[in-house]
Amino acid sequence: MSLPEIKDMNASTNLVDKSLFKYLIVIEPLGFLYGSAGRFLSPDNLVGRSGTSFPPSSATLSGLFSAAYAQEEYEKESDGDELKKKLKARLEPLYFAGPFWAKSDSPQNFYVPTPFNFLVNKGEEHITFRLSRCVGCKKWLNQKGESPTGKFESETWLAIEDWEKLQSIEWHNPPQVKKSPWKPIPHLHPQLREDERCVKIETLENNSERGSLFLENGVQLDPDYCLVYLSNEEIKDGWYRFGGEGHMVDVRCLQLKESNKNLLKLLTDNVGKSFALITPAIWGSNRLSTRFPAEWDGDRYLETLLTERPSPFRYRLGGEGKTKRLSRGRYAVPPGTVYVLKEDIPPWQEWPDEWFPKEGPSLKRWGCGLALPLPSAIA
Amino acid sequence: MYQKAYGIIETLAPLHVGASAGEETGNLNLIFRDQFTQTGIIPGSSIRGRFRADMREVDRDWANDCYGHEAEKGNSESTTEAQIKFEYASLVWLPVFCPGQPVVWVSCPRLLRRYQQITKLPSTDINDLPKRYTVKLEKHRKVLFFNLGYLKDLKENQKLSDWVPKGLKSPPNNLVIVDDKDISIIHEMALYRQSRTKLEDHVKKVEYFFGVEALPEGSILVFPTAVKQKKDNNQEVQWKEALDTTEWEFDKPDTNDANLNQFVFKELYFGGLESIGFGRCHVTLSGKYFETEKKS
Numbered sequence: 001m002s003l004p005e006i007k008d009m010n011a012s013t014n015l016v017d018k019s020l021f022k023y024l025i026v027i028e029p030l031g032f033l034y035g036s037a038g039r040f041l042s043p044d045n046l047v048g049r050s051g052t053s054f055p056p057s058s059a060t061l062s063g064l065f066s067a068a069y070a071q072e073e074y075e076k077e078s079d080g081d082e083l084k085k086k087l088k089a090r091l092e093p094l095y096f097a098g099p100f101w102a103k104s105d106s107p108q109n110f111y112v113p114t115p116f117n118f119l120v121n122k123g124e125e126h127i128t129f130r131l132s133r134c135v136g137c138k139k140w141l142n143q144k145g146e147s148p149t150g151k152f153e154s155e156t157w158l159a160i161e162d163w164e165k166l167q168s169i170e171w172h173n174p175p176q177v178k179k180s181p182w183k184p185i186p187h188l189h190p191q192l193r194e195d196e197r198c199v200k201i202e203t204l205e206n207n208s209e210r211g212s213l214f215l216e217n218g219v220q221l222d223p224d225y226c227l228v229y230l231s232n233e234e235i236k237d238g239w240y241r242f243g244g245e246g247h248m249v250d251v252r253c254l255q256l257k258e259s260n261k262n263l264l265k266l267l268t269d270n271v272g273k274s275f276a277l278i279t280p281a282i283w284g285s286n287r288l289s290t291r292f293p294a295e296w297d298g299d300r301y302l303e304t305l306l307t308e309r310p311s312p313f314r315y316r317l318g319g320e321g322k323t324k325r326l327s328r329g330r331y332a333v334p335p336g337t338v339y340v341l342k343e344d345i346p347p348w349q350e351w352p353d354e355w356f357p358k359e360g361p362s363l364k365r366w367g368c369g370l371a372l373p374l375p376s377a378i379a
Numbered sequence: 380m381y382q383k384a385y386g387i388i389e390t391l392a393p394l395h396v397g398a399s400a401g402e403e404t405g406n407l408n409l410i411f412r413d414q415f416t417q418t419g420i421i422p423g424s425s426i427r428g429r430f431r432a433d434m435r436e437v438d439r440d441w442a443n444d445c446y447g448h449e450a451e452k453g454n455s456e457s458t459t460e461a462q463i464k465f466e467y468a469s470l471v472w473l474p475v476f477c478p479g480q481p482v483v484w485v486s487c488p489r490l491l492r493r494y495q496q497i498t499k500l501p502s503t504d505i506n507d508l509p510k511r512y513t514v515k516l517e518k519h520r521k522v523l524f525f526n527l528g529y530l531k532d533l534k535e536n537q538k539l540s541d542w543v544p545k546g547l548k549s550p551p552n553n554l555v556i557v558d559d560k561d562i563s564i565i566h567e568m569a570l571y572r573q574s575r576t577k578l579e580d581h582v583k584k585v586e587y588f589f590g591v592e593a594l595p596e597g598s599i600l601v602f603p604t605a606v607k608q609k610k611d612n613n614q615e616v617q618w619k620e621a622l623d624t625t626e627w628e629f630d631k632p633d634t635n636d637a638n639l640n641q642f643v644f645k646e647l648y649f650g651g652l653e654s655i656g657f658g659r660c661h662v663t664l665s666g667k668y669f670e671t672e673k674k675s
Contacts (some may be wrong), residue, residue: 030497030603031423031466068380074613183414183485189424191449195434197651202452223489238380239605241464248381248464248605250496 016256020095021230023044025061026252027106027242028226032218034244035184054182054219056243058096058279058366060065061229064240064251064283065134066091066318097279101157101221108260110228111157113257113335114177116306117377118166120153122284127174130166132379133274133304133340140306141379143171154308155180155312169376181225186275187218216245225316230256230367233254266372268347273303274340274377280313280332281369285357289331292339293355294354300343302356327359333369338377380463381605384666385497387544387552388421388468388600388649390640392659393571393593396421396650408591410570413469416489417563419570419594421649423465426602430465437625445621462616468602469493472551474595477523480516482597484551485569487511491542497506497603498666502541511558515539526568530557544599546630546663547643551599571595577615583633583649592652593657607670619643619669641669 016022035054069090072096077083102110114120117131117140129142158166191212200212221227234252242249256264284290289310294378296302296376313332317325346352348371356364396419397410410419427446434442447461471494472484488508495503513536514523521528539554557565576588594600607616625631627645644663649657 028496029466030605071380071608075609185414189422192428194432197653222415223492236380239383239603240380241605246461246464248603250465343613 015261015268016258018268019256019264021097021267022256023231023234024107024110024225024254024256025096025231025235026102026254027061027229027282028104028250028252029221030239030248030250031186032187033222033247033249034184034241035217035219036244052184052217053312055099055101055227057187057313057315058098058229060243061096061098061231062094063316063318064242065094065233065235068235068240089275091161093232094359095232095365095367097231097370098227100160100228100230101225101277102228104224104226105154107226107254108257108263109159111159111178112163112278112372114156115166115338115374115377116157116308116336117276117338118157118373119148120177122151122153124153125176125178127177130171130174130376131306132377133306134180134379135303135340136296141339153177153179153374156161160266163372164262167374167376176340181222182219184221185218185220186255187216189214194306201345218245229290232372233336252268258376267349269373270344270346271348271371272344272375273342273374274338274374275371276339276374276377277333277335277337277369277371279335279370280311281335281337282313282332282357282363283355283369286328286359291333295352296339301341301345303340303342305337305339308334310334315366338374339371344363380608382668383499384604384606384664384668385666386426386465386468386602386604387471387546387663388602389547389549389661389663390594390596390598390600390645390659391548391661392596393573393657394598394650394660395417395591395652395657396425404630410592410594411467415558416487416566418470418473418566419532419598420470421468421600421602423602424469425649426465426468427461429464429649431464433625433645433647434621438621441617441624444618445618449481461608462607463618464605466603466605468600469597469635470566470594471601472554472599473566474551474597475525475565477518477525477553478498478519478624480523480553483516483523483555483620484599485552485555485557485562485565486542487557487559489559490562491556492669494544495603497601498544500541508538509536509542509556510534511556513520513539513556515554517552522572525565527564530555534651544601544663546659546665547599549597551597569595576626591652604664604666606670622664641665643669650667 005185035052045196050230070087073087077086100110119129121128129148131140131142134141148256156177156179158175159179165173166174195239202210204210219266237252239248240251283293291305292302310331311334313330317327353362356362356368395410397408411422412418431442431446434445445463448457448459451569470490472486474482475485477483491508496507512530512533514533515537519535521533542552564649571593572590574588574590577586578584579586606618610616622643627643630642645662647660647662648658649660
């Protein structure tokens, strides 16, 4: 038997080969995690936990990878220039997407944000309404052809295995959604005096006193659940620092299973005319955040979109030396946004780089705007 | 990536880590709790503070190197990152008074799961977590009575002792596993509670009083400790050596089992109310990082 024949016999692995994402990065906290409250927070705008950002974005995971790769390369090569070159070559082709979460015993069936055209009545878990775009009358109508009113759940999540049910035009068995499996835990860290167990109080120059209490916006993940991200490269299993305040997590790297055909198909199929985002999307230029790529404007592409208010999007760029740089503050189109276009377009992984803004690396690297096909969004 | 280690805390006196008088508006000083099981925890920052204070008396620079250098006034570049990280300690076994036994140590699958995740001991298996309402009692009984209720239909499981950490001063002998949803009420029954009064300076008259709660003596907790593989300048992190200079005792358990870790132990005080005997703990450090021979 010749080698090419063996390759052909493995035709079942073609879906994995076709997919840009090949691994699931499973993250289980060893303690608390940090929910950033620092997005666009200023001394004039200290509003408690308002705008708390959790789970950490895929940019955070990217930082974890680059720190780990840097350590690995440093051990092999200590020459500065050569090291930089090698590291660049390893970091440039990285792609991530997330954040998602899953039950620890079934990480392959992870949860993604529910598209905004699926409405869940307050306090319920079953999807009540599916809005579809009526192209003729230019309205979003539910499965009975009405515009629903009432109060609906926000920030719900849906199992990826149930995405198929969302795609179906039939409306027999609407899937269940879930709320996030984490709880905030405001966490006070007093600094004590060196010789006494009393909170340290400093006397300032103007003789006023300043205490040393530090409040952390901690988050505790339900121990039966884990955070999940998609990645195109591997990382060694082990304990890593992740997501601020020096918290530690247990990282496992799993292969996207061939048996997980549904997900692989979703990732590699054309997104078609209507699709929903499962990660935040950044469009526009470095200076301007827009709701869709400039190329979608006009007669050729965009019919309409269903979205909610934008979410702040910012990450630390790293940089050289001790001072770390922050990226430009941007506004992201939130995950769950549904786009309806006039023409079919290819799967996200084949979208041209020009659609994504660049700030250092292309923002496609953080999985910005990862979209899954949702044909049922058109009536 | 970080090297793995873990610590076991065995309380030799009641342990209170949480709010202190004045931090709360009420007059009950509560302990820190896990959000999901409502059982007591010791925050990682408290554990780090204790370790730092232990080292600081011997070598301040070394302490700053291991546990991080705080910011100096007006110099934002002066902080350094800790080489050793701690996460919170959660309960593994909690002693509860039980007439006729007289004390049983209680745990639940969720707490044991974290113990397994941190220690990865070969005798414990995440897929083989002890079933709820199984016991290992000196005198086996099917029913156990507590102050507020009873547990019935208990099944014997001799393997429960695999889930007891090695190197304890007084290892528990009566073990009970309850359901995750029952651990919080059992924890409420087990907590050590005390009313405390402040008398007026010159008259024996109560000025104010407050209640304090604490984990009881004999509680067993686990916390993960991550040791950086190498410092940024590619030098080894010398934590073992630092522990050696602060009179931590290094020991190998009295057994021929080569898989058993080397232990490092010391008595340390955690939390508040130390002056009235609270917070004395026996701390054992173990795990992969300690398995390699200590450098001379």
